[in-house]
Amino acid sequence: DVQMTQSPSSLSASIGDRVTITCRSRQSISTFLNWYQQKAGMAPNLLIFGASNLRSGVPSRFSGSGSGTDFTLTISSLQPDDSATYYCQQSYSTSRTFGQGTTLEI
Amino acid sequence: EVQLEESGGGLVKPGGSLRLSCSGSGFTFNSYNMNWVRQAPGKGLEWVSSISSGSDFIQYADSVKGRFTISRDYAKPSLYLQMTSLRAEDTAVYYCAREGVVPAAADFYYYYMDVWGKGTTVSVSS
Numbered sequence: 001d002v003q004m005t006q007s008p009s010s011l012s013a014s015i016g017d018r019v020t021i022t023c024r025s026r027q028s029i030s031t032f033l034n035w036y037q038q039k040a041g042m043a044p045n046l047l048i049f050g051a052s053n054l055r056s057g058v059p060s061r062f063s064g065s066g067s068g069t070d071f072t073l074t075i076s077s078l079q080p081d082d083s084a085t086y087y088c089q090q091s092y093s094t095s096r097t098f099g100q101g102t103t104l105e106i
Numbered sequence: 107e108v109q110l111e112e113s114g115g116g117l118v119k120p121g122g123s124l125r126l127s128c129s130g131s132g133f134t135f136n137s138y139n140m141n142w143v144r145q146a147p148g149k150g151l152e153w154v155s156s157i158s159s160g161s162d163f164i165q166y167a168d169s170v171k172g173r174f175t176i177s178r179d180y181a182k183p184s185l186y187l188q189m190t191s192l193r194a195e196d197t198a199v200y201y202c203a204r205e206g207v208v209p210a211a212a213d214f215y216y217y218y219m220d221v222w223g224k225g226t227t228v229s230v231s232s
Binding site: 032034036085091097100 | 217
């Protein structure tokens, strides 16, 4: 299985801050990397697919980058609604795997 | 509106069995690959199993291989997860998730879980 590791595990930031979350894969996965947001008590929601493609309807303050083994999710200007846990997930292998999650507190 | 809805969760004793179901609306359910993803209390997301639109390609996480069986019924249409030999560590909220796809490059596609149900809770305890 392709192991995914996120950092940090948690972070605290303020409204208007720029925040970056990192995801690393143990092997190269090209750009087959997705990002999800999960708010407390709710199902996950897709934000970005293919490492950098913003899903329709997702605010443009979210962006993704990276390829190979290193990826980042950036929130350019934090809003109160962004308080959530964020997960990366690889779709390179047919055995899908998620990172352990990054909890963002605002 | 595109929706998924899980059902079938409950309390079961260790070693017991349970069958989860997932139905969809607002889209052509049979045309999509589908996944089961679970989340233990206070923990992160864990992919469990996936099945292709034609049921010709099925994958399981190592943690459930040999105990869980994914299937789909094209007439209903529905997705199922038959869980046997349940353990305490199988306690979780189980989500079904649709797998969307777009072309990435020649012969390559981006797959992503773009529609999720609200989840059904499975508790394994004596």
